[in-house]
Amino acid sequence: xxxxxxxxxxxxxxxxxxxxxxxxxxxxxxxxxxxxxxxxxxxxxxxxxxxxxxxxxxxxxxxxxxxxxxxxxxxxxxxxxxxxxxxxxxxxxxxxxxxxxxxxxxxxxxxxxxxxxxxxxxxxxxxxxxxxxxxxxxxx
Numbered sequence: 001x002x003x004x005x006x007x008x009x010x011x012x013x014x015x016x017x018x019x020x021x022x023x024x025x026x027x028x029x030x031x032x033x034x035x036x037x038x039x040x041x042x043x044x045x046x047x048x049x050x051x052x053x054x055x056x057x058x059x060x061x062x063x064x065x066x067x068x069x070x071x072x073x074x075x076x077x078x079x080x081x082x083x084x085x086x087x088x089x090x091x092x093x094x095x096x097x098x099x100x101x102x103x104x105x106x107x108x109x110x111x112x113x114x115x116x117x118x119x120x121x122x123x124x125x126x127x128x129x130x131x132x133x134x135x136x137x138x139x140x
Contacts (some may be wrong), residue, residue, distance in 0.1 A: 005057035018094060026087065036069035039093045046070075047092070053083040057092060074101035 005014045017027040025041040037047035038060070046069040050056045058064045075079065084095045105113070119125075122140070 017089075018096075027093055029087075029093040029095045031074075031084075031095055031099060032071045033072060033074050033098070035103075036066045036071050038066065038069065047087075049083070053079040055083050055092065074098055075103075124138055 004018060006012065006015060006136055009054070017023045022031070025039060029037055029039045029047070031037075039045055044060045046060055046064075047055050048058045048064070048068050049070050055070070058068070060066065070080075081100055084099055088096060104110075
């Protein structure tokens, strides 16, 4: 996750093009699941893959249509995520929004599942027996 925060000392105004309502559409690419990567004040520019996940900014209209653009996929391959991460101004708009979303169990439930699985394989542990068994024991 990256947070854009102004610093009055070192980079005052560095993110003004992203914050200013007049210039934001030309400098920010709002990511929406399942939608093509389109940006610009008139929504007339987009991102097309030029091979091996190498992005290029294209002008929509004429021979280039929305079907030619990359479609955002929050669960896409890592190559796609790297492409988004490497898109840097001034050549590209800044991708903003949900870049990656993974569906999986919360951390606590995953830990409980692992404990149940180990208990099923090795049986219930006996902490008192372990403590009074001597100076060393084997950790599995």
